[in-house]
Amino acid sequence: MHPALPLGVPEMDADHAALEAMLDRVPHTRDEDLPALYAAIEAEVTSHFAREDVLMEAARVPVLDCHRIRHRELLDAIAARRPTERTSPDALRRTFAELAEAVTAHVDTVDRVTSRFLIAATAAPLEPAQAVG
Numbered sequence: 371m372h373p374a375l376p377l378g379v380p381e382m383d384a385d386h387a388a389l390e391a392m393l394d395r396v397p398h399t400r401d402e403d404l405p406a407l408y409a410a411i412e413a414e415v416t417s418h419f420a421r422e423d424v425l426m427e428a429a430r431v432p433v434l435d436c437h438r439i440r441h442r443e444l445l446d447a448i449a450a451r452r453p454t455e456r457t458s459p460d461a462l463r464r465t466f467a468e469l470a471e472a473v474t475a476h477v478d479t480v481d482r483v484t485s486r487f488l489i490a491a492t493a494a495p496l497e498p499a500q501a502v503g
């Protein structure tokens with residue numbers, strides 16, 4: 371699977387594609403099944419962010435703390451919008467649309483920056499400067 375915004379880090383791209391596939395199911399999901407899909411997506415985002423945190427820690431990505439804060443903010447926003455028995459299907463569908471936008475913005479900003487550090491960390495180290503003289 372290829373995500374809409376490939377970043378060149380296989381683990382991130384696979385997770386993002388899986389998340390996009392889940393969000394793509396929203397229009398085809400019956401109203402009564404939307405809350406379960408919301409819970410599944412929240413669980414997937416949570417585990418994806420945890421995997422991304424491990425990658426960043428291993429590579430000592432310098433934007434780790436900032437990126438973690440963005441993860442926390444997004445998880446808090448998802449939790450705050452969890453549907454209740456009073457949430458209408460139309461309102462929940464709008465929440466899914468907002469969630470998809472927030473995920474896309476996250477991938478296109480902090481994930482994009484982080485991917486450059488992850489790619490650089492796995493690239494061959496620079497050759498030490500040749501001694502002159």
Ligand SMILES: [Fe+2]
Binds near residue numbers: 419422437476480
């Ligand atoms: Fe991220």
